[in-house]
Amino acid sequence: MITPHVDTHHAPALEVAGLSSGYAGAVVVREVSLAIGAGEILAVLGKNGMGKSTLLKAMMGFLPKMAGSVTIAGTAATRLSPHRVARLGVGYVAQEKALFQDLTVEENLKLAVRGPDFAAALAEVEASFPFLLQRLKQRAGTLSGGEQKMLLMARSLATGARLLLVDEITEGLQPSVIDRLAGVIRSARERHGTTMLLVEQHLPFALAVADRWAVLDRGEIAEAGASSEPDARARVLKHLSV
Amino acid sequence: MIAQTLDIVTTAAILYAVATGLLLVFGVMKIINFAHGGLMTLGGYAALVTTQAGWNPWLAIPVAALFGGVAGMAIERFVVRPLYARPLDAILATWGLSIIIGQVITIAFGRGVQFTQAPLSGTLDLFGESYSAYRLALVGIAAALGLALTALLQGTRLGLETRAVIMNEDLARGLGINSALVRFLTFTLGAALAGVAGALITPLSSVDPNMGVPWLVNAFMLVLVSGASLLSLLVACLVLGGAQVLVATHFSPVLGGLTIAVLAAVILRIRPKGFARD
Amino acid sequence: MSTRAISTLRIPHRRLLMAGALAAGLLGGPALAADTVTIGIPVGLSGANSVVAPSVVQSAELAVEEINAKGGILGKKVVLEVADDASGAAGAQKAFDSLIFQKKVDVLISMETSAARNAGLPIVNRGKVPYIYTSFYEGRSCSPFMYVNAWVPDQQVAPIVDFFKKEGAKTYFLIGSDYAFGRGMLAFTKDYIEKTGGKIVGDEYAPMDATDWTAILSKVKAANPDAIITSTAGGAPNVTLTKQLRAAGIKALYGNLAVDEGTAKSMGSDAEGIYIAGSYFTNIDTPANKAFLAAMETKFGKDLKTPNDLSVPEYEAIYAYKAAVEKAGTTDAAKVIPALAEVAVEGPRGTIVMNKQRHAPLTMYLGQVKADGSVAIMSSFKDVDPGEQCPKLK
């Protein structure tokens, strides 16, 4: 097992140790260990069905943990239910059905933002995707696919979450939108020091925004490294190739 | 004609008041609360206690909400919560609860028919027809209930969270919403509404340990054809309640009594979504 | 019947029972003591009749106490056995089986629903015990073992209709619950009104558990009758109909064939002005009734359930049984049954003999409910004949 390197200057914002999880009887994620320092961005890559989404769901508490532990900013989160994990300052963006299609943009934002300061949240939205402020009363389901993804990103940033778990935000998006998301992610990290775990299949995007990467294969971390390493792209592609 | 229209509107209003609590619980928790009839009975007796204490009969409504709500809290915590994964068993357990509520009331108040003071009596002249004032008042009350509930669901954080849980519980949880708490509050509110419905029907009905039971099946069927929307419930109450009045008037009251249940069953057979939107 | 053979076999083999729990049923063995007379009272302690049942039990208790104080029946102590029939058929079967075969009662005397009575009759036939039915009912229930000392439609309807006619009523609207009593009463009423020159402008039946009378009341308003006569199921339907009728502002004369004094009282101001007919009201001004009421008051004090048209016949029927046994000189059913038709009992309702095809001519009263819930007696009709109830039984 390969554990991604931890930057010792930061206290880990997320620490996963020996995590196994899956669905009734089927172990999908096997003894995964990883740690992300505060303000760091980790991309988890891998082919379909290798356990990437399962890993996020298990960390959030949606799936039972068969073994291992999850610690978020020093707090044990292994046994917490999803809403408790979220309240530790974790913003989770699921791959599918991540928006309330029948609620308005504003309601979608409000649901995620706890506490009284909705104005500050809107200010954050303005900083990242200002067009959303004009669409506040529009039903989320009527936004285009790209706009929905941007709303998802805006929503998780507006909550002031310290740790974002993002599942394939780039799926099915036009390059221009992907570029825009990459910009917002970088800027959010600069301004707030937000820690992120991005599950991705879009390699250029992942390597462009993430500090480090890890490849999940058959539920285990097969390889990991830093994005800045010159052979990163080739090493990842080896696992993703057709 | 005017009388019949008033009959339909007031009947729909009563049905609406009776079914909203059940709808709320079904919408959020996807279980049918068979204790709804028992909770209505509790509300009726709350009204009885209120008027026997010599208080203003209108006070019966908040008192009944309190009775129903407190019972609802206990029921959710100890009976319904363990059964979320077994919806058919939840029907049975809540049915058992309604037996318990009925028997406890019988032991406390006796089996007899009790009398409560009506907050409004006499008739009002409307479109040249003199019509029961209380029934007309019920239209207003039902409308107020519907609007208040809509305001609660549309205008408050709790309402927003409740709607979020109805639409996609996992997503709501992922956003930090305590869905178990939302369920608990929803059930409490549903039970309080059942109590209110019980208090509201006492001026029309008798107060006895089984008073809620005859309402249960109709309310249940109306909720099933409505999906989880207050608006489609209104449509269902008007259409099926209207059909009940028409059948009872033009054919026979016996058939009228079966109209809602049978029509709803057939509607669901033909269109499983009932009156709910796609 | 192999009752005897079975009872001798019973004890040695008890251990063969399949489940221990079943044994509980055998522990309360029959009281076979020959020095008592046991009266069985199957009654609706739960279910629809549970409102009135306590008053029935109280009258029975008074009668038994009085009889025992005066030496019992043929010198034997009288014992009561009360069993709940749950106001329905299934409960009645259990209650009758228990009383007849387990408690081995000498007689059954009770007020019950028609469904419970019908369910009990086949068991009475098997057990061959005398049975006095003490509830008013829709009429024409006949069994060689059964007597009835309460009224039937033939006796009750005339006083109300005659009175309404005198008040000038020409058009009538009939409302009933769709069950045997409701249908039976109103069918007779309809015939009687038409025979005496009145006109029926509508008759409507609602389901037995109906609490919503909207559609029917709208029809009543449209028909605008001079008088309304109702015969609903007791309790809730009666109360809801009256409440909704008043709320709808219907002012016609209102005769209610199914309301008793107690229920009328519980309906408060809505009941005011209702006309009712019956064989017993607490206001009957006779020494026998006053003595009865005083005795009830003394015995039960604050727990007293107001005596009524369903409980007083129970009291009188126990005395009728006593008289019949004494006349026959034995509790042997075969001898007591014919004697029951011959004995006269002087009670709160007057002198009653069950000599008309197992039914009794009764003095009927017309009353009107006052604001305080009490019933003022308007007129009385002496010894109204029950008519042809059981022509085969004489």
Next chain:
Amino acid sequence: MTESRRLSLILAAAVLALAAIFAGPYVLDTYSVNVLTRSLLYAAVALTVDLLWGYLGILTFGQSVFFACGAYAAGLVFTHMDFTPGNAALALALGIGAAVFTAAIVGWLAFWHGASALYASVITLVLPIVATQLLYSGGTFTGSSSGLSGFTSFDLSTEAWFWLAGSFLVAMTTLAYIFVQSDAGRLLVAVRENEQRCKYLGLNTSRLKIRVYLACAVIGAVAGYIYAAYAMVVAPELAGFVFGTELVIWTALGGRGTLLGPVFGALIVDYESAQLSGNFPFIWQLIIGTVFVLVIVAFPRGLLPMVFDLPRRLLGLVRPRGDVARPARVALATLATLDAAQTQGAEVGNGPALAVTGVAKRFGSLTVLDGIDFKARAGELVSLVGPNGAGKTTLMRCIADGAERSAGTIIVNGHDIGSRPPEACVAFGVGRKFQMANVFETLTVAECLQIARARHARPSLWRRANILPLPEAAMHVIATTGLDRQLSTPAHLLSHGLKQALELSMVLALEPRVLLLDEPTAGLTKTERMQIGAILIDLTKKQGLCVLLVEHDLDFVREISSRVIVLHQGRIVLDGSVEEVVASELVKQVYAGSGHAGIAHETAPKTGGQEVPA
């Protein structure tokens, strides 16, 4: 235990029970005999509640109505006509006829393809309410609220009635017991467990439910007939909701899915209520209500299994089992290979094995599939690839269930599937394996396989087969994966890979001509994938099956198939060889996720949305 020994033991138990019934009147007093005679008949109806609810999963509140059908038929005929042997037979026939008629209406309403369990329960709830109201409004004909009484009936002694009622109950319980343990009876549990899988195994589950429901209605009607003839009274409450729920309460207390539990539940509770309710009518109801709620919440298996488990638990011998009923383990230990001559797969039609023309699927305004046209012949293995949301699984679904697609024609083996349900598509030769292993979790491997064969080998209503003949293809998978050594293992204990293999063998047991496989290798180890690959080659090359495979691993595809169809946004963008696909610029763009040319966004191939079995 051999089959004949097992059946003899059941019959011996039945004979013992009959002896107990015979002794009853000699050990019990008249009172108990009378009360128990009725309880025995109620217990027979509780038995039907258990068959429907405990085994088939249909919570029914309306069994009282069938009891009333039989009772009222007797009451009405004996009241309004003379009591003669001819009329007695007529009454029985009428009672059964009325029950069957009513059950057929309910079945049509409640058990149609796609009806939810809640809806079915609702219909059974409305049934007694309607029936009671009809009886009330029947006037003097039905006796309305008073019911009918005083009619003449069979002149039998109290003891004889007890014997009759008891023998009827013993007979029905024995038959039910033999049935639920038989090969056919196992289907009930399979339907309850996973109705979708049953349909895709070609079983008409609606018909099965209706048949069992009809049989239960007949049992109820006969019990009701005996009741009326004995009690000489019928009343509307026999048809009522309260009696209907009482039956459910007895069943729940006794232990659903045990047959004996509900029987004893009914006998004990009804008998005791005769004792206790007389003395404490309200407290009794309160106790029953409280115990009922407690049992439902805390002991859903009921009290009888608890009683039986108690000594074993105390001794620590057996760990308690799950909370659902299931028949005892199948004795089946031997698999056999069907001769080629014996196989009876769907007839091979003319032309291609699969022809898809103009198929489209829309959800409201959203188009998931559009203008899909392709043909595949027997012996061909076609791989279906494409990114997430391309419509691959949807296309599989459209081929396997005629009601799924919005437009177009699908011809399987020369048969147009029209809008036929999955079980009809199976009959034309379609076999579908789901993405997530979709088997009967509580049943054993052998039982799962046997259910898959039920369409071909009509299962016995009373026996359990010792030998299960399977087609060669299924045997091959079983032997290769080692499933044959785990025949009596419950499916939920199997590894992920073995579960996938089990499902594949189940589908192959159908002898399909067109095999639909949705990511059969997902989550499998390398060895397992190679095994599956070899099997697929064998199936196409040797057995001549037409296989449609959703797969994301193009290496794997290259090894086993020559032809690849690429789906993107609901349309076929390419239909060609693996080499063509790998070389295709268009496909690269598709996988880059944009469809726009000139952007260097390369990603891994991705595959479709999962279909989670219901």
